[in-house]
Amino acid sequence: MIANPSDVRNLLESHYFLFAFLSSLGTLQIAVTGSGIRALWLTPYRRVTRWLGFVCIITGVLFFFGQPLFVDGPWAAGSVQADSTTRAWGVASWDELAGARNVNDIHGGLDGVDQAIWFSLAAIIAFSVSVVFGALSIKANTKELRVDAKLDDDDIDGLAGLVHRSYFSNLPISVRNFRLEARKFWRDGVRSADRWSLIKIISGGSNQ
Template structure:
């Protein structure tokens, strides 16, 4: 290939990161709209959030695979062969689009290790964006529903964890979740150790497990 592999790798990484971000954001929106976790919605409405999630996934896929048609890279028309050594920098043709992204990692393509780094970063950014916009949506929804609420907290308003995100933003939900985590972790850890010890292979072999 007549170009620096590091340049190609940077190009691939940026494209893959955007793809991972959009796909993760769309998947998250479909999941939280189905479960009613309004603290992570990108819109104030369930159906709109769900369809936005579908649109984000489709957009991520389409943009990632069609980008070579308008972004210069190692897929110039006429140079896309089975061996990525022959690649030239340029715009891909429609007929060669299917193989445009098929670049060996030694020539700048992304190997599994790089993908394992960029995909989680895209997913984390998707969650952060959902949390920030979700906080605004929750505030908007609660202001619209304030006329129907009384001053005393309901059970839904005092929930924590994922249940708390149904009616609160992640920022309002974190303190209660963290307090419950600190109070429960010792018991969970202790019961987990006891359960693991009960099923100890050595105890089962030597017949000393409790009945």
């Protein structure tokens, strides 16, 4: 059976999306456990969450590159070394595994734009999953975190706030503080800059 480009593209898109999702999720978990941002942990426990991150990355890599061995696709044994237009549909052999996914984009492979779109979508979903599970993780550790007085400090926002609060609880505080800081900067910063305006300096109107 000759591989149909549309079938090839649909198959590769689903495989690449899962690979990008697991890799993004795993990388994010390793990063947030290292920095202590509990609001994005998949579990309430640092060590478990970190190991889960490594498992996600390894699973994604093995799944993506090893899948041609047990899933039918445009990499049937004996056809991988042939031109993309003559790829046969089937399971790849070990000898041809390295080139199994090397399919030209005009024959159903993923070009750079497709990869960028699917990777971005996978990364966003991985972050969203981390936010949801992180909220549950924070809730499970509420009693432990309440011992820390910083939990109720509204001056702590942004990434620092995610150490003690869920993303949903931290976002309104961060937005409010950002607005206050923006107003303060606009009021004081612009006024300070106006004192040093070239026209005032030349005319002697500057107070400095």
